[in-house]
Amino acid sequence: GTESDDTKKDDSAASKTPENNTAAAQETETEDLEGSVVIDGSGTVYPLMARLAEEYMINEQEGVSVEVSRAGTSAGFKKFLVENGTDFNDASRQIKDEEAAEADKLGIEVKELKVALDGLTFVINKDNDWANEMTPEQLVSIFLADGNVEKWSDINPEWPDEKINAMGPNENHGTYEFFYEKILDKQDMNSNVNLQQEYSTLVNLVAEDKNGIAFFGFGYYVNNQEKLQAVGVDFGNGPVEPALDTIAEDGAYADFTRPVFTYLNVNHAKEKPQVRDYAIYVMNNINKFAGETGFAPIPETEVQEVISFLEGLK
Amino acid sequence: MNSEFTKTKEVSIRSLIDENQRGNSLRRKTERLIPIGLMLLASLSILTTLGIIWTLLSETVEFFKRVPFLDFFTGTILKPLSQNPEFGVLPLLMGTVTSSLIAMVVAAPIGLMAAIYLSEYASLKVRKVVKPLLELLAGVPTIVYGFFAFTFVTPILRELIPSLQATNILSPGIVMGVMIIPMIASLSEDAMSSVPNAMREGAYGLGSTKLEVTRRVVIPAALSGIISSFVLGISRAIGETMIVTIASGSTKNFTFDITQSMQTMTAYIVEVTGGDAATGSTVYYSLYAVAMTLFVFTLIMNLLARSVSKKFREEY
Amino acid sequence: MHMQTEQIRLRHMKTRLLLNQISKFIFMLSAFFGLFFLAVLLVRVVTEGIGSINFGFLTGKLSTQPERAGIMGAILGTFWLMLVVAPVTMFVGVGTAIYLEMYAKKGKLVSFIQTNISNLAGVPSIVYGILGLTVFVRTLNLGNIVLAGGLTMSLLILPIVIVASQEAIRAIPFHLSEASYGVGATKWQTIQRIILPAALPGILTGAILSLSRAIGETAPLVVIGIPALLIPFPGSIMDRFTVLPMQIYYWTLDASLVSEYANLAAATIIVLLVTLFILNATAIIVRNKFQRVF
Amino acid sequence: MTVLKERIKENSFSVVRNENWTKPIYETNGLNLWYGTSHALKNIELSINEREVTAIIGPSGCGKSTFLKTLNRMVETAADVTISGNVTFKGNNILGKSMPVEILRSKVGMVFQKPNPFPKSIFENVAYGPKVHGIRNKAMLEMIVEESLKKAALWDEVKDRLHKSAYSLSGGQQQRLCIARCLAIDPEVILMDEPTSALDPVSTHKIEELIRSIKNDVTIAIVTHNMQQAARISDRTAFFLNGEIIEHNQTSTIFNNPADPLTDDYVNGRFG
Amino acid sequence: MTVLKERIKENSFSVVRNENWTKPIYETNGLNLWYGTSHALKNIELSINEREVTAIIGPSGCGKSTFLKTLNRMVETAADVTISGNVTFKGNNILGKSMPVEILRSKVGMVFQKPNPFPKSIFENVAYGPKVHGIRNKAMLEMIVEESLKKAALWDEVKDRLHKSAYSLSGGQQQRLCIARCLAIDPEVILMDEPTSALDPVSTHKIEELIRSIKNDVTIAIVTHNMQQAARISDRTAFFLNGEIIEHNQTSTIFNNPADPLTDDYVNGRFG
Ligand SMILES: Nc1ncnc2c1ncn2[C@@H]1O[C@H](COP(=O)(O)OP(=O)(O)OP(=O)(O)O)[C@@H](O)[C@H]1O
Ligand SMILES: Nc1ncnc2c1ncn2[C@@H]1O[C@H](COP(=O)(O)OP(=O)(O)OP(=O)(O)O)[C@@H](O)[C@H]1O
Ligand SMILES: [Mg+2]
């Protein structure tokens, strides 16, 4: 109950600033634009970016067609880093060195736009009344190859003497990459962990399994709150529930928080007014829609920085 | 019309035809080109086969340069994307075989009995209604079956089998079986109705009941056709993709436990192509190796079905 | 001997007749099982999806907002896909069938082609997806456009169209060809004037049925990487596109993100099934209307 | 036709006047049959006498086979058949529900135009009937098979290869095998539908001999398009045309002194 | 057979002795034909005379249809047919490459056992032949259709519904339509394969009349299983058995005084 109230509050708070900015943006936009803006990349970021694109086409520029696809971060970069490639590439991770090098080679100037924050959320079954709060170490031990945890009682002797069914998204997902690199610190994952391609599968598995525990992005939890409960993580100062206000770069949930991005082809932004206009629109409105799609907003200062960079492109 | 007129006209018909025929040698020559053009069209199907084989083979060869042949076919662990990838295909084979077997357990008896009913028992009217309806069942897109298995059959099965997982191989297996029923029913029915009626009449004439005619005359005579319909059904189940993809998850379990999630070869292909597998990575090549295995599997099944049914056609 | 057999005969008759009755009942249940399943499936899908079907849904663009989402893009995509698949398969399929039935000497080559076709019909659709991905999308570098998807689908259903056309041609009684040859018509004249017109209903029926297979097929497009996303309505065969089953697939999976998507998926299934139903009904009408008179 | 009707009337009073008249085993009364809407048998009145050979002749499509198949209700295996009227077999109306077709058919054997042995061994073909009727005893079966094959004049030709496929026999042998298969269930009537029309002269001759030799035991109704055959082997002949009986009488009368000019035209080949 | 051979020998010296002997339009010489490995025609020596009706009789499967279809090379449409020997049509060997089959067939019409009109209108059926031979002129086509239908004695029955489907006609009318279709290309020979065996007495009679009326213009070879029909309408008769010609002679001789006992057996219905 409380979390969703928080969400709403956060929403209305965030929506203030964009309105001002939209007004500002409208001044510069004297003519009706047309043409297309092509976006591809991460499926995690897709809901947010698709939402923005829709709003843009309905409210701002009817003549511009914004196309959003979700081939995945890496596949998206492949379409991004070619001649006449896509204008934006959504990414649930930062651009890799090889990819950046490829961009240099092709003479594509790439600008990283951080668009939102995602909190890695651990979910358990609604009937699970013991593991509602855990420490990061406890959580990690469940997923580690040499964590020596098989049953709940291995973590806490008072907990049931039943096997834990750990699950998560498979290696196709940026979420897995983040979990493996940042949370597990690149230690081997327990081979018993049930890795799934589809988030819907994970949601169902945990919703039906009293001993299930899974991790994924906050968005998938927000939308399934009636089926799942989130584990409050005790980073040392008492348990913290993932929520839009705790998932912030300096929030209480920061340790399990990662940024998501979209990468802009600056050359295109210079050549095509609609691309630049859209980029500015995205940054102006990003925090308004982040909450709705299960992401936490990024600091307003960062937004302004990027906007002034974009306005400088002409 | 007077006969004088008729007479002259008659002559002119014949001479007109003869004249046209003389001028027709060009036409006859161009006619010779037609079969050549048509043959080119027909060869397109061979080209398709070659295309499939070439596509699969070239990348599969690359895969086996990286992963030893034996490891692939005897490995029980499949972790294609992990940091220490392992490429054992057995979990996928297990998933494929298990789901196909479940499907056949459902489809073979029901399909055969439905075929018997339609071919031997049903009145023309019933047949006229039931057959197109069964065709309709066969025409339902598999994605719909997948949706149905996942959102409806699994929850119902979980009421009966509490230990059943939300994604499991049992539910898609059963639904796949239902999907195959029309195919087996219609192919077996074809086989049974091509048993000459004379043979049935011979048996009826001796006072046999329908059941006896069916059991002792029709089924033995149609046996190879029926078996071939089963084999084709298996082949169809092996190649089915969307139902298992949606309803069985992507756990690469090497297990006999049908209440668990298992991945089939087809679902693996969907998983890998849907993901970020970079061209040139081993994962990318594994896609082709699995597809090749799948292709060979179904090819063997089809050839088997064909040779079985051929044998049967030779009988009369 | 006579008396003995007579007695045995009568003794067994009751059991035999009873067995016959029982098994008839079981066979009948089996035949109706599939239909029962079909009915449950339809009821389930309709109750779940009918509420979401309205004008906006049918004509609207795709959206992440369930109440705003429409499937016009997928409908148009399906339409454009058919515009590629239908002519390609008809041309190649009927041509191949004519060659095999009318011209080719029955021999090794024909039986090779025939075996090949029936094997192609048994190749899993996902393998065609890989073929399409490798050849059309990557090697020919067409990308995820209607043409690439259409050609892939064409290859997929070609064997069905060929076999259906062959059957339609074979069903034309030979005495009609005989009559035509008998007045001195050439082979091509006979094909053109007698066989094709008579076989047309059969060919069309087969073509429509295989088109409906193509409309419902998902796996190859998943492999090719057809997105079900925010893209403009396709306006030509060179545009990117999505189709109804892809939309169902994504909405089924994304239902964990937005639970209303499950209803949208069911609604899309209804649209898809209605489309297929119309096509099938057309096929049946064609078949009955031009019911063979010869 | 009038002659026949009178006779049937007489018969219903059991007044047997004709010296050649034996007991009728079959009697049909106002028999009509439709395939869908096409009227294939029209008001057939005909009786078939016990231990006689009745030939049924008529041009193609006149309903000969249909009539024959009505006698053992095989005609009902076709789709959408409607029958009205009476067909009595030994006094019981076979069209009613009273008698299961299986019992009727076990008493009325049938031989078809094209030999139709089962794809089984010669032995199994003959043993099929007894087996479905519940005879399991092996010695008994062997005895039945031997006896039936002997009656069908086939025993000597096949006794060394009883367990070979029936398809290894020639057409004429297959036809005799089918007759043996009938005889194995000891029928009272055998219906034969053009049994020799697909056979060579020698086989035809053998079958005709066979018919002559068994007609003391069984009643035979035979459809033939070969008028001379009808003349050679039958006691009575019925002439069908367009689903009607034009004439039914002693064979010699039909061929030499027919009452109806149509019969005369037909037996003299002026049509058909 | 000996009789025939002698006659052929005589004929090869063009010594026409018999008063009924007209010019042969067809001559076959050592004609053999195999379907695959089965030998369907064995060393056939037969000539067919111009403006005569030649009947071909014999039991089922003896090769009558095969022989007839060899005369317009229709037999080659079956798979795996091997032919050896000579068949000359007006002096040209038709089995060689010299004459395209289309030309041969435009001169040799064919009528089949089952009426086989095209699924088109009556008019289109008759106009089909002229059309494929390049006659486009509408008035001309109309004239040809009318004339052909008149010759086939069908005009009066169909003149008001020329554009109705040919399937709306009765079987007998359809058969006459098929004959009209042949006549429309003004053939020199018409081959008829049991043209009346599926027809009723009245239709049969009409077709026989028709044959009589056109035989002054065209040569006719007719296969029939109806011996009386052969006797009624043919000038000469050839008796086939197992792919061989047993006897070929004037019709009256074949029926009344056959040289071969097999012929005698057959025409008197002792087999077949
Ligand atoms: N199963 C069937 N369904 C519909 N019509 C039928 C069926 N069997 C026969 N007929 C029709 O009934 C009529 C009588 O057919 P039947 O087979 O009894 O003739 P027949 O005298 O035996 O001919 P034939 O000498 O050719 O064997 C024919 O017009 C035939 O077309
Ligand atoms: N297309 C074919 N392929 C193989 N064998 C054939 C073919 N057509 C006919 N035959 C065989 O050739 C032989 C002669 O057949 P044909 O049709 O000429 O006999 P027919 O005298 O016309 O018989 P019917 O009186 O039954 O019409 C038969 O043994 C037949 O089985
Ligand atoms: Mg009959």
Ligand SMILES: [Mg+2]
């Ligand atoms: Mg013939």
